[in-house]
Each structure stands twice: as structure tokens, then as C-alpha cells.
Amino acid sequence: MIETRGMTKVFGGLVAVNDLDMKVRRGTIHGFVGPNGAGKTTTIKMLVGLLRCSSGKGLIKGLAAGSKDARRIVGYSPERPPLYSDMTTEDYLKFMARLSGLKSAEAVNRTAELLDLVELTGFKDSKVGGFSAGMKQRLGLAQALVNHPELIILDEPTANLDPTGRRTVINKLKKLNYEHNITILISSHILPELEQLIDSVTLINKGKSVIENDLDQVKEDFKRDRYRINTSDNKRVIDTLKVKSYVDDIQVDQAGDIHITCLDAQILQDDLIDIITEHKLRLTTFDEETIKLDDIYSQSLNIGEEQ
Numbered sequence: 140m141i142e143t144r145g146m147t148k149v150f151g152g153l154v155a156v157n158d159l160d161m162k163v164r165r166g167t168i169h170g171f172v173g174p175n176g177a178g179k180t181t182t183i184k185m186l187v188g189l190l191r192c193s194s195g196k197g198l199i200k201g202l203a204a205g206s207k208d209a210r211r212i213v214g215y216s217p218e219r220p221p222l223y224s225d226m227t228t229e230d231y232l233k234f235m236a237r238l239s240g241l242k243s244a245e246a247v248n249r250t251a252e253l254l255d256l257v258e259l260t261g262f263k264d265s266k267v268g269g270f271s272a273g274m275k276q277r278l279g280l281a282q283a284l285v286n287h288p289e290l291i292i293l294d295e296p297t298a299n300l301d302p303t304g305r306r307t308v309i310n311k312l313k314k315l316n317y318e319h320n321i322t323i324l325i326s327s328h329i330l331p332e333l334e335q336l337i338d339s340v341t342l343i344n345k346g347k348s349v350i351e352n353d354l355d356q357v358k359e360d361f362k363r364d365r366y367r368i369n370t371s372d373n374k375r376v377i378d379t380l381k382v383k384s385y386v387d388d389i390q391v392d393q394a395g396d397i398h399i400t401c402l403d404a405q406i407l408q409d410d411l412i413d414i415i416t417e418h419k420l421r422l423t424t425f426d427e428e429t430i431k432l433d434d435i436y437s438q439s440l441n442i443g444e445e446q
């Protein structure tokens with residue numbers, strides 16, 4: 140659905156997006172992550188035709204990004220949607236629907252559908268200017284869907300929402316993808332939330348792609364044998380295990396749980412059973428720790444390896 144080939148944007152002396160090759164498969168939800176200033180918004184703006192590439196190109200379903208044909212199949216919700224504050228919610232959406240080429244009657248129907256979708260029907264006669272940041276963002280999402288797009292590109296769509304609002308938007312996005320097969324490219328800094336939503340991910344830093352793959356594959360690549368253990372005598376467990384050659388790292392967290400990274404999980408398990416039986420300890424926790432998108436992000440960017 141999306142392909143960029145050597146996409147580059149230079150602002151004066153600053154290379155904001157640097158030779159980016161990125162692919163988003165049709166029908167997927169693709170996360171776009173990276174630190175502040177990494178180049179996400181700049182990339183998105185080139186994809187929707189708000190900025191020209193300095194070199195390279197972007198393709199939407201094989202069509203030149205920003206071309207009229209490409210724009211027809213893309214919906215876009217910017218980080219801070221520019222809304223006409225004097226209009227009512229209903230008039231605003233109708234106006235956007237007409238702009239996207241819908242006839243008057245179609246625009247009325249579409250507006251009602253979208254107000255229902257983003258749960259703003261009760262505010263259809265309210266002026267947009269008085270809306271909270273979260274309501275504006277929901278209206279921005281509705282506006283992105285006005286032309287029945289095959290692809291929606293959302294720049295931090297949940298940044299200003301409260302937890303309930305975020306969950307609502309995330310569930311809506313899942314539904315749009317699942318029921319209408321809409322491809323979604325979503326940038327976000329809220330990684331635990333993004334992780335619940337996406338199929339695949341691109342991580343960029345300083346305009347360059349650092350990781351791009353299916354989320355499951357990225358997790359597999361970063362997987363370490365890491366276990367969380369708690370017993371009735373953690374000190375004894377730590378003292379016994381810390382000298383073992385297969386143990387890479389042992390930490391204790393604030394809750395008192397032991398976190399062990401090891402090179403051979405089988406020997407760890409055998410040794411742990413020995414310690415527990417020999418000293419008659421009680422084992423209260425033994426979990427394999429799954430890697431989180433947050434950990435992958437920090438490791439890839441070498442941010443604070445605290446554990």
C-alpha cells in the first residue's frame with residue numbers, strides 16, 4: 140500500500156528524512172515510531188503530498204504520493220487537526236465531505252455515519268472552536284475517513300486523549316482495519332498502546348530506518364531468555380546463581396522479583412529446582428518475560444539500559 144524509495148527531505152542544512160525505504164503491506168496496521176525530531180511527521184507529510192521530497196519518492200498503491208489519484212485513496216489526520224472553529228461539527232464534516240467530492244445528500248449521510256463512529260453525534264450542533272483537544276482529535280479522525288479511504292495515515296492520533304478516549308480510538312481503528320480492511324499507518328510515542336494495535340512497525344532515528352518488520356518477527360529477533368523469579372529466599376537463589384557461567388545478568392526490581400537473563404534456560408530451570416528442593420524454598424513466581432516494544436525501542440536506540 141505504501142512504498143518509499145530513497146525518500147529524502149532536506150530543510151536548509153538539515154536532513155530530516157534520509158534515504159528512507161519503507162514498505163507498508165495492504166490490510167495491515169503499521170506503527171511508525173522514533174524519537175522527537177526523527178522525521179516521522181516529515182515522512183507522513185511527503186506521503187500525503189503536503190511536502191515535496193528533496194529526492195527519492197513515495198508510492199501509494201503504486202501511484203505517486205501526493206498525486207490526485209493517490210490522494211483519493213488516502214485519509215490523513217495530522218497531529219493537530221486544523222479545524223474551522225466557527226463551524227459546527229456537522230457543518231465542518233459536511234464541508235469536508237463536499238470538498239472530497241461527495242454530492243450534498245451523500246455528504247449528509249456520511250457526516251451522520253462519521254459522527255456516530257467517533258461518538259460526537261451529541262455535539263453535532265456545537266462549534267468546533269470550543270472543543271477539547273481530545274474531541275478535536277476525534278473529529279480529525281472522522282475527517283480523515285470522509286472519502287472512504289483505503290489507507291489512513293494518522294500522526295499521533297491519541298496524543299491528547301484521556302485513557303478512555305484512547306481506548307475508544309484504538310478500538311475504532313481495529314474495527315476499521317478488521318471490518319473494512321483499511322490499511323493504517325500510525326505514528327505514536329505511546330508504545331504499550333501501539334503494541335496492542337499494530338501488525339508491523341518501522342522505527343526511525345535521525346531520518347533513517349533502524350528497524351522495519353512484522354512485530355512478531357522483531358520480538359523474535361530481540362528475544363532473550365529472561366525470567367522473573369520469586370522465592371521464599373531470594374538472597375540464596377541470587378548467591379547461588381550469580382556465579383553460574385550461563386547467567387548473563389541478575390537484577391532485583393523494586394517489588395523484590397529477581398530478573399535473570401541467561402544463555403541456557405534448561406540448566407537454569409534444573410539448577411533452580413535443585414536449590415528449591417535442597418533448601419526447601421517456596422517458589423512463588425517463575426515467568427518467562429516477553430519482550431516489549433518499549434524494550435526494543437530502547438535497545439535499538441541505546442537508551443538507558445537500566446536492567
Ligand SMILES: Nc1ncnc2c1ncn2[C@@H]1O[C@H](COP(=O)(O)OP(=O)(O)OP(=O)(O)O)[C@@H](O)[C@H]1O
Nearest residue numbers: 150153154155173174175176177178179180181182
Ligand atoms: N518546515 C520545517 N523547516 C525546517 N525544519 C523542519 C521543518 N519541519 C521539520 N523540521 C525538522 O525536521 C526534523 C524532523 O522533524 P519531524 O517533525 O518530522 O519529526 P517527528 O519524528 O515527527 O518528531 P515528533 O515525534 O516530535 O513529532 C526535526 O529536526 C525538525 O526540527
Ligand SMILES: [Mg+2]
Nearest residue numbers: 179180181218
Ligand atoms: Mg511528529
